[in-house]
Amino acid sequence: MILTICLVFTAAQLGQRVAVLDFVEPSAKGTRWGLGGTCVNVGCIPKKLMHQAALLGTAVKDAKKYGWQIPGPVSHDWATMAGAVQNHVRSLNWGHRVQLQDKKVKYLNLKGSLADEHTVKGLSKAGKETVLTAKNIVIATGGRPKYPTNIPGAMEHGFTSDDIFWLKKSPGKTLVVGASYVALECAGFLTGIGLDTTVMVRSIALRGFDQQMAGLVTDYMEAYGTRFAWKSVPKKVEKLPSGALQVTWVDGQTGSEARDTYDSVLWAVGRAPETKALGLDRLNVQLNNATGKIVVGADESTSVPNIFAFGDISEGRPELTPTAIKAGKLLARRLAGQSTELMNYDNVPTTVFTPLEYGCVGLSEEEAERRHGKDGIEVFHAFYKPLEFTVAERDASQCYIKVICERGADQKILGLHFTGPNAGEVTQGFSMGLQCGATYSHLLQTVGIHPTCAEEVVKVGITKRSGLDAAVTGC
Ligand code: NAP
Helix, strand or coil: CHHHHHHHHHHHHCCCCCEEECCCCCCCCCCCCCCCHHHHHHCHHHHHHHHHHHHHHHHHHHHHHCCCCCCCCCCCCHHHHHHHHHHHHHHHHHHHHHHHHHCCCEEECCEEEEEECCEEEEECCCCCEEEEECCCEEECCCEEECCCCCCCCHHHHCECHHHHCCCCCCCCCEEEECCCHHHHHHHHHHHHCCCCEEEECCCCCCCCCCHHHHHHHHHHHHHHCCEEECCEEEEEEEECCCCCEEEEEEECCCCCEEEEEECEEEECCCEEECCHHHCHHHHCCCECCCCCCECCCCCCECCCCCEEECHHHECCCCCCHHHHHHHHHHHHHHHCCCCCCCCCCCCCCEEECCCCCEEEEECCHHHHHHHHCHHHEEEEEEECCCHHHHHCCCCCCCCEEEEEEECCCCCEEEEEEEECCCHHHHHHHHHHHHHCCCEHHHHHHCCCCCCCCHHHHHHCCEECCCCCCCECCCC
């Protein structure tokens, strides 16, 4: 929805008459939220704030080494954190509403479906129907978390990322099922605020990401207190008379059945697009049958000329808010006849906000090898120690930088990967370099800012191929 808001703001500013339909179906657990979509209400924003709560817990431990006298043991109160986060989210809901009014965008709290290629039917919570007609229709209805369908008790006793940020009381001892962004980020902040947390990994962590980096992220999490049940899949979830949830799973490493009890089970097993209720079949809007997503062209057009789709609902696009916001704004400009510029989906940077953050832009080492061959790439790397870790005596074994370049004259940078504090802030700047076609020599010509973690990126000099120790030792 934040995507739609950015698109409609742009369209309205360009003099278009715009109406936006928005309707939140409550989660299976009955969680509801306001205007702004997944990112604002049940995604990036509450996640980053809860990640910050966890980082502060680590900072409090570091603080003692830096001379802070902290009387007594420190403990965390879920209700205070969740209440404050929820209040911030509500303020964003309100802010978006006000901006829509200011920009004279017609906001309709209705669930939309397409009647024909120029007609949308909107249904209110009370069942009242409103019919709207439009020259162009843009779909950005995103996706919702999935529940596994073959695990008894999964939906009855578990919840998803649609619920976790709105829980009134602490989830307590939690089993997180899944091993991608959502799973690791949630498990990271739950561990960080002091909860006993286990991640159940079916195959690998962070599929699609550089697997060496994924290993560093999970190694750090394990060292930091998150438990991992590797190569394991849940079989059933049962509620015991005590109220505890008993989870039975098959341990893929031993083949034997195992069980443990938890206060909560969080399913983070992926997201499904919200296409079913849109009436797209009536209009022959082409979907990808395997994913259920809408097939789009480079200009976000669907198989019906005046219907467009962007964001998580569209096939093959990164499921990332800023990518979709940019795509939406560019689409609005094209629809208003102000521009022909298309979205560039290459070199989109991203960060996984795990306890040790991981930022990357460009290709993983695996993908670079697949495209250019093992001998066609040069990987420069470094293990470094963030200055703030030194006095705090924190282990920096997983703080690592990898710059993947084409091997040959130009040494164009293909991918940049960073684990460490503030990975998002570090990666954002370098992503512009990749957009500009930066080479390894551009990186070396860049002067570092001392003392920072980011400066280690412009100093990487050891190649993986050399087999030399990649630990940073000085200048
Ligand atoms: P995802 O990337 O689709 O990953 C799903 C995870 O669940 C995988 O680890 C998968 O394991 C596992 N899984 C699936 N079915 C399972 C089952 N039945 N039992 C056990 N494990 C199962 O989903 P996601 O983490 O929900 O993320 C969705 C999208 O949101 C991502 O594409 C990401 O781009 C976006 N996102 C971005 C951010 C950010 O920018 N920081 C944060 C959160 C989400 P396998 O690998 O074995 O299939």
